[in-house]
Amino acid sequence: MKKKSFIIRTMVLVAFIALFIKPMISLAQDDVMTLTREAGYEIDDSFRPKASIIIEAEEGQILWGDNIDTPLSIASITKVMTAYLAFEAIEKGAFTLETLVPVDQTIVDISNIYSLSNNKMVLGVDYSIADILTLMLIPSSNAATVMMSNFISNNDEAAFIDLMNETAQKLGMKNTTYYNSSGATAASFEGHYSPKGYDPDGDNLSTPRDLAILTYHFLKKYPEVLEFTKNPTVTVLPGTEYEETFETYVFSVEGAKYGIKGMDGLKTGSSPSAGFGYIGTAKRNETRLIEVVLGVGSWENQDGEEMRHPIGNALIEKAFKDYDYKQIVDKGDELTLPQQVKVLEPLVGLVEKGNKPEFELEGTQLSLKSNRESVIANRKEKAVPVELVSKKKKEKSEAKSIKKSETKDHDQPQKLESSSFYKLKTIALSLLSFLLFLLFMVLANFIGKKKKPGAKTIFFIGIFALLACLYFMVKAILL
Template identity: 30%
Template sequence: MALILFFSLFTGVNKAKAQADLNVNADGAILVDGKTGRVLYEKNADTPLGIASMTKMMTEYMLLDAIKKGKVSWDQTYTVDDEVYKMSQDRSLSNVPLRQGGQYNVKELYQAVAIYSADAAAIALAEIMGGSETNFVKMMNAEAEKLGLKHYKFVNASGLNNADYKGMQPSVGGPTDENLMSTRDVATLAFHLINDFPEVLQTSSIPKMTFRQGTKDAINMPNWNWMLPSLVYGYQGMDGLKTGHTDFAGYCFTGTAERDGKRFITVVQNAKDANGKGGYSARFSETRKMLDYAFSNYSKQQIFPKHYEIKGNKTVPVINGKSSQVEVYTNSALSMLAQSGEKQDLKPVIVLDKSKVNSKGELTAPVKKGEKVGYLMLESKNGDKLSFVTPEGEKKAQVDVVASQDVDKANWFVLMMKGIGHFFSNVWHKIFH
């Protein structure tokens, strides 16, 4: 809990500039700082849209979480049931054929999902974690709520249209339903995935792998992310994350790239070219547009130095102390990705910790030097906060505010005299008013 002590703002010029410069041709698009989740550009970011196989990011997130918690292991085996077998044989979908009754370990199923977007493998992972895909889909929706997503609907674990299940779809949605998420929610999921489980990038960055190499079931798995550096739309620093396509969703892509310590996340949904036509090229060219803009215009800048004191708010009042106030400053520098010139437009906001102050914003002595009393954040001049996809990311763009000196508690005599003074002050106030 926090109390806003001082409200200052910065102009929205830079975000407006990005909105004008980036005319991304997609139904939904977003550009996010991959380390703080600050939103740098957005277009129609809160409308639920089709996500197709970008769905599998949730399946991956939940698997990596289950492995971390010891609920599932990489070498755990899965026996293919009739439904997964039938789905895996449909080569009109993205699949690695699985043998009926065959056994596969979690690691190879995960690789098939993360690299080749294998649909039946995703359903197999859902059955491993949830017992059934229907139950797992319920878990997916619960996890989405837990992650703070706002506009979503999961009806299966693969991202297919339920019609592609040929009557074998989970009993969560209708026979032709598809998964939906807003662009902001897709970016939020991607932010959680790469920050909570950065190891996902070790797999998503593999351009090609052979499934069941060395056996007669071996099959090449080229990565659908053709922006990986060695592939046809190669982009320097690209190492993830997930493509998607159905007739309903159009061509979708969640990308992430890192250069020189800067990482960005992009999402496009139903991307189209200049002629209004969707396709592989469209989703990658619109992604490139955002990444080029981000890497060219943003750099890490120190906005405020260590021990920074805010003009007009250098002190916080103290009660029951030898001093009636204490000087405060930041305990570290505040740095963030910013555009050229943006630093001059940024002004601070001090937020005091409610557990440390009373309703009047006063600290109670004793106060120790270095004691945290709140934090410093940034807000815009038009009254809007900087936009972040998660509260956790927002905290990375804040620094603690601490007391710069000790304030000892006053002795009993001083406190008594202050009390008497306040008493007579109130008496005289009532007499003359």
């Protein structure tokens, strides 16, 4: 009977551990829906995104990630790659933003397909490349997108899709496949667009990581794209009888319905297979962030068109709250690492607010130590030159530092204990506490069977060991 009682007590304790730890893990991982509600947005769980990512735009470091390598349908987010190839063609001298492209009958026919997002196209009207880009990126016109891809490829539809896939691979977008230039399946164009050799029902697929990579390179090479996406409303062919004005679908840009500070782009996408998603980017001070949110809600509930933005806003606001990309060390500063060194150039980098940065010194090169993964392959930490401070210089420097510290706190970063080592140590303490808990439980059971005194005392010591285990486990999760 006592054995049965011991087993029951142990099972109850294990259940308690599961119930206690699960919410703590969820909290430590910052559940996306919890963050959204804490940011003040009332939102139903049915709009939970399938995947998301946030990176900083200078070095591509990942600040948030959820299913970042899961291939998903991207719908009109596809147009970002088509726009990237347009800017690349401009860079190569193929045409300029002022180059005029006349509307042909194929484009008119596509513009009249009701099921596709479009603008009004009139046969023979000339649109500048800048106008076509605006139509692609703001009202998400499929007619304008095909117009652009055909112009770049000299009407070789398949060659342009080849170029999209080749460029994706060059950029490191390993899990991306394109079947069309706009995000709508070729079959939905009613015969007016059909790249040879590509499945007409093929759905363009990508991942949050890959789309972050594309956006990273886009903003590095052609930051002027944001001039096309930063405004809540745009007008093409102004002052003519063909003038059209559109409101952005990126409701998070400044001035729009869910506008937040610094948001100046970039592109949304939605379809029956994709649900609702978007790429956004925002800059505050010297920190620019890129976010990708995919698979929000379902096509049956069109509220997803709006709900993707509160989710994205909550994630990017948290990232701005937690991180800064800024100058960390001034020129002329001296650090002990453990040698005394003088920094010859300012060092900038990403720092987590509230934490002192750590440094690495290789020869005469000083860099910021970071354990965060980057979406950019073979990324190297930015380094600045330093010089060793001689003993006499060091003594003078120390005297100056003491005098200076009396009037001003420099908050100079010092090398801290490795966070990964500290986490391993905490996990080890957690496991040790759990083993002690098991040992005391077995011992209490054994003494109880022998009807010797002390069984209850040992049992309660075991409970304390369990509480210690829980403490160290939670501490390890939160590190």
